[in-house]
Amino acid sequence: MKKKLLIMLLAGSMAISLSACGGSDDSKKDSKAKTEQTNDEKEQKEAKEAQAAMDAKYNPNNIKPADYSNTDEYLAAWINGVAQNTSEMVDTIAHAAKASANYSSSSEKDDEALSFISTSYPNYFTDNSVMEKTMYYGYYLEYANAKNGPTNLGANVGMDTYQAVKYVYRGSESTDGQHVTSNLDQIKDGLSQLGYSVQ
Numbered sequence: 001m002k003k004k005l006l007i008m009l010l011a012g013s014m015a016i017s018l019s020a021c022g023g024s025d026d027s028k029k030d031s032k033a034k035t036e037q038t039n040d041e042k043e044q045k046e047a048k049e050a051q052a053a054m055d056a057k058y059n060p061n062n063i064k065p066a067d068y069s070n071t072d073e074y075l076a077a078w079i080n081g082v083a084q085n086t087s088e089m090v091d092t093i094a095h096a097a098k099a100s101a102n103y104s105s106s107s108e109k110d111d112e113a114l115s116f117i118s119t120s121y122p123n124y125f126t127d128n129s130v131m132e133k134t135m136y137y138g139y140y141l142e143y144a145n146a147k148n149g150p151t152n153l154g155a156n157v158g159m160d161t162y163q164a165v166k167y168v169y170r171g172s173e174s175t176d177g178q179h180v181t182s183n184l185d186q187i188k189d190g191l192s193q194l195g196y197s198v199q
Contacts, residue, residue, distance in 0.1 A: 054095050063096075065104045071112065074100065075136050084128050090166050093132055097139035105144035110154055113137035117161055118196035122184050124165050131169045138162030157190035 055062065059078065068074035078096035082089045100109070116137050124134040141158025148155065164183035167173035173180060188198050 055099065059095065059099060063099075065100045071136070072133070075133065079132065084132075085170055087170060089132070090135065090170065093135050094139045094162075097136050098143045101140055101143035105140075110141065110144060113141050114154070114157065114191065114194060114196055117141075117157065117187065118191050118198050121187065121191070121198040124161075125168055125175045128169070131165050134165050135162045135169065138165070153190050153194050157187055157194065160186040160190060 061077070063074070063077045065074055068077065075093070075096055079089060079092055082092050117134065120130065120134060124131060138158045138161030141161070142155045143158075145152045145155035145158065160183045164180050164187065167177075168175055168180060191198050
């Protein structure tokens with residue numbers, strides 16, 4: 001009888017101990033989920049603050065993509081008054097694209113950018129307007145798709161596109177330079193992998 005009572009007492013205490021341990025796992029999971037949520041909220045807040053700081057410098061008129069019916073009008077509003085063929089213009093175009101990617105990225109906008117890049121290939125250097133729009137779409141693709149990882153084809157085509165154009169635009173490289181032709185080859189390969197034909 002004593003053995004039976006001792007066994008029952010031990011079994012009961014083990015059951016209580018195990019249930020207490022199981023509870024701590026749940027609380028650890030809850031704590032971890034809350035920490036991750038807090039970190040996500042912190043990152044979102046920091047991204048919004050960074051965007052607000054960029055907007056204060058490059059977008060003092062608070063231009064938003066939703067305020068314009070098409071990319072040409074949106075880009076024109078951003079670059080109005082900025083000297084062409086300068087680093088400041090390239091930076092302004094990059095910030096316009098980043099704001100668009102942050103506020104209104106979509107697969108339709110990606111398709112619009114990729115279609116422009118493929119149909120214009122390799123004639124990105126015909127005039128300032130074409131180079132500016134090409135850089136805008138390149139930056140847009142990189143910013144809109146960078147969150148999908150460093151091997152994302154859309155982001156890479158975007159990066160190759162603005163890199164091919166921005167040095168020519170600023171006058172520091174020629175259209176037949178090694179850097180430009182290498183980026184043009186990468187654009188062609190990337191577009192082909194994404195299902196866009198180029199000539």
